[in-house]
Amino acid sequence: MIAIVDFKAGNLTSVKKACDHLGAETVITSDPAQVLKAEKIVLPGVGHFAATKALDDSGLRDAIVNSIDRRVPFLGICVGMQWMLASSEEAPEVHGLALWPGECSRFPANVKSPHVGWNSLHIRNGESRLLRGVAPGSYVYFTHSYRVPLLAATAAECEYGGSFSAAVERDNLFGVQFHPEKSGAAGLTILKNFCDLQC
Amino acid sequence: MLTKRIIACLDVDAGRVVKGTQFLDLRDAGDPSELAAAHSAAGADEIVLLDITATHEKRTTLLETVRRTAKELFIPFAVGGGVRTLQDAAAIFDAGADKISINSAAIADPSLISCIAQRFGSQAVIVAIDAKRNGTNFEAWISGGRKPSGKNARQWAQEAESRGAGEILLTSMDRDGTGEGFDCELTKTVSESVRIPVIASGGAGGAEHFVSVFREGVADAALAASIFHFGLTSILDLKSQLFAAGIPVRFPC
Numbered sequence: 096m097i098a099i100v101d102f103k104a105g106n107l108t109s110v111k112k113a114c115d116h117l118g119a120e121t122v123i124t125s126d127p128a129q130v131l132k133a134e135k136i137v138l139p140g141v142g143h144f145a146a147t148k149a150l151d152d153s154g155l156r157d158a159i160v161n162s163i164d165r166r167v168p169f170l171g172i173c174v175g176m177q178w179m180l181a182s183s184e185e186a187p188e189v190h191g192l193a194l195w196p197g198e199c200s201r202f203p204a205n206v207k208s209p210h211v212g213w214n215s216l217h218i219r220n221g222e223s224r225l226l227r228g229v230a231p232g233s234y235v236y237f238t239h240s241y242r243v244p245l246l247a248a249t250a251a252e253c254e255y256g257g258s259f260s261a262a263v264e265r266d267n268l269f270g271v272q273f274h275p276e277k278s279g280a281a282g283l284t285i286l287k288n289f290c291d292l293q294c
Numbered sequence: 295m296l297t298k299r300i301i302a303c304l305d306v307d308a309g310r311v312v313k314g315t316q317f318l319d320l321r322d323a324g325d326p327s328e329l330a331a332a333h334s335a336a337g338a339d340e341i342v343l344l345d346i347t348a349t350h351e352k353r354t355t356l357l358e359t360v361r362r363t364a365k366e367l368f369i370p371f372a373v374g375g376g377v378r379t380l381q382d383a384a385a386i387f388d389a390g391a392d393k394i395s396i397n398s399a400a401i402a403d404p405s406l407i408s409c410i411a412q413r414f415g416s417q418a419v420i421v422a423i424d425a426k427r428n429g430t431n432f433e434a435w436i437s438g439g440r441k442p443s444g445k446n447a448r449q450w451a452q453e454a455e456s457r458g459a460g461e462i463l464l465t466s467m468d469r470d471g472t473g474e475g476f477d478c479e480l481t482k483t484v485s486e487s488v489r490i491p492v493i494a495s496g497g498a499g500g501a502e503h504f505v506s507v508f509r510e511g512v513a514d515a516a517l518a519a520s521i522f523h524f525g526l527t528s529i530l531d532l533k534s535q536l537f538a539a540g541i542p543v544r545f546p547c
Contacts (some may be wrong), residue, residue, distance in 0.1 A: 108390050113368055142415030207514065209417060209460060211491045213339055213544040214296045234297065236370060238417040238460070242498040255296055277370050277392060279334070279546055 096132035097290065101125040103144070108228040110139045110172065113276035113283060119290040127158035135292065136162055139276075140174030144199070144241065146188035147178045160192065160240065161266055168267040170225075170289050176263065176270030177243055183231075185241050195248055199241040205228060206256035210239040215277075216261055220250040225269045228284050233276035235261070235271075235285075243272060267294065297544045298508050298536070299515035300335035300529055301340045301493060302522050304363075306375075307347045309355045313471070313520040323523040327363040333522060335368050337546050339453040342517060346438060357389045357494030364390025374422055374463075380419060383410045388416070395420040395463055398436035401450070403458055411458030415460050420493075421454035422463040423447050425480055432473065433482050438466050447480070448487050455488045462492045463517070468499025471520065476503055481511030489491070493517050500527065501535035508541050 099107050101123050114121045114137075121137075122129065130136060140147065150156040157182065163169050171179050172281060178191045183199035202208040212235040217239040218226055242259035245252060253261035253272070262285075269289060275282035304311045304326050307344040311323040323329070331340045343363060345356045354476035360373050373386050373394025383394045386469040394414075400407050400421055411419045415474050424439050432447040443450075451462050464475035476494045491514035494507045498518035507513045521527045533543040 108388065109364070109392060112365065112390065116366065141417055155414070164399075207491055208488050209295065211417065211461060212296050212299050212515065233433065238370075240416075267410075277368060279369055283368060 097121045097131055097135040097137060098130045099123045100130060100138045100150075100155060102146065102153065102155060105141050107139050109274075110137060113286055114290060117283065117287050117290055125153065125155065126152040128216055130155060130158040130267075131161060133162065133167065135168045135170070135289070137170045137172065137289075138175035138178070139172045140178065141238075142146060142174065143185060144174060144177060144183040145189050146203055147174065147191070148176070148186075148189050151190075163192075163194075163268065166267050167292065168289065168292050168294060169269065171270040172192045172276075173272060173274060177241060179263070181242060184243055188286065194265075195246050195263065197244050197246060200241055200291045202242055203256045203294060209238055211238045212236070214253050214255060215275075216251040216253060218251045220264060223250040223262070223264050225264050225271075225288050226250055227288050229281055233273070233281040235251060235273040235281055237261075237273045243270070269291075295542045297339070297542045298513070299339040299493070300337070300532060300543065301515055301517040301546035302330075302338040302344045303495070303517045304329055304373060305344050305346045305519055306356070306359060307345075309359050309472070311500065311523065312346070313540045321397060323520070327365070329408050329523065330363045330367055330371070333529065334367060334399070336520075337533055337544070338369065338529050339544060340370040340372065340515070342372045342374065345373070346397070348376075360389040360391055365542070366461055371546050372420055374420070380413060385412060385415065393418050393420050393460070397422040399427045400454065401434065401436050401445060404453060406453055407457040407459050411460070416458050419459050420463050421451070422465065423450060423454075423484075424465045424467050426467040428481075432483065435467060444527070446484050451484045451488050451492075451527060455490050459465040459488055459490060464490060464492055464494060466496035470495075472497055473499030473521070474535040475499060476507035476511060476516065477512070478506050478511035481507055481513050487509055491515060496515040501532050504536055505539045505541060508536070516522060
């Protein structure tokens with residue numbers, strides 16, 4: 096069972112729908128006990144970084160950290176990926192998981208923001224389990240105003256007002272800035288790779 | 295590279311897709327979920343469903359249409375028409391939409407924009423502006439193009455942005471359904487006045503119109519309905535012509 100974590104920030108219907116389409120068994124939950132029992136965890140997120148504060152207050156953060164320590168595969172989407180870093184300029188007082196160093200920053204003033212639309216992936220990690228079968232240069236759908244810098248764990252980068260991390264991966268930790276559930280065939284391939292991971 | 299989006303619009307009345315000229319004279323164009331799936335397969339970057347008559351009795355039909363259309367659609371999906379309250383928006387998101395588009399209700403109560411943006415994020419809020427030339431200016435019209443609002447379209451777009459809109463869907467009422475081309479002057483005026491993406495709409499007749507609105511109109515995306523429904527232009531053909539003209543577009547794999 097894959098737990099899709101609901102922290103009351105935005106709508107999770109489309110992630111669930113895409114997983115259903117792929118035949119994966121999922122449950123949308125805000126119950127830490129259910130997250131602890133899950134074989135895999137997806138943390139979707141739209142909107143403001145400050146909304147992740149709800150994860151701290153509800154016990155979901157502790158459940159996620161506990162699962163990650165047990166090597167349970169974890170996929171953060173959009174703000175869910177940003178939360179894997181230590182912090183974001185969007186809400187400096189809110190603490191992310193600090194799985195990687197660095198801070199999410201706003202796009203420079205010379206490009207429109209949010210970055211909305213289909214942009215291409217430059218795959219940096221040819222061994223990526225998440226991006227297996229995704230052709231270099233594939234287009235995926237982004238919508239965000241803050242971005243994750245390039246990291247040692249960057250599996251794919253994207254160019255918009257400079258380069259940023261489109262996908263990160265290390266062991267069983269995965270993050271995507273784009274929305275795989277809204278990225279057509281390429282996005283479904285990525286979600287399927289996560290759903291099918293053997294651990 | 296960020297591509298220019300080609301958005302297929304489904305104008306829906308009582309569960310069927312229709313298309314008119316300058317907001318009148320409606321013709322039946324098919325089933326919304328079938329058309330959305332066909333457009334997605336043909337390379338549309340996004341689908342917008344606009345409930346053009348949106349009366350109270352038809353709300354349930356709309357939600358059912360949204361649910362059915364969203365079910366097997368894995369590209370962004372926006373819904374507009376008749377969204378008056380946060381509750382209306384929530385019901386549409388719950389039915390599977392990624393974004394809602396608001397128009398008259400936002401002009402009547404601009405705080406609705408921030409209210410929805412705070413709950414669902416700015417990326418989920420499109421403010422639609424139906425603009426009509428008025429001398430050298432452009433005025434925003436409401437109620438499906440039936441009433442002038444008295445607001446200047448450019449200034450209204452800026453206010454919408456400051457209140458948390460994530461995108462502007464800008465329709466030229468003068469060009470809508472005519473096939474004479476987008477209003478590039480209107481699009482440029484608004485697009486250069488805001489930092490959020492602007493979707494140009496109204497008047498698409500051929501590939502050259504899309505080239506102009508991306509180049510001269512500085513649009514981030516362009517929307518069309520009738521030219522796709524009646525097969526006048528396939529989205530793939532359109533994208534090939536845009537690519538040949540040097541406009542970055544996405545080809546689905």
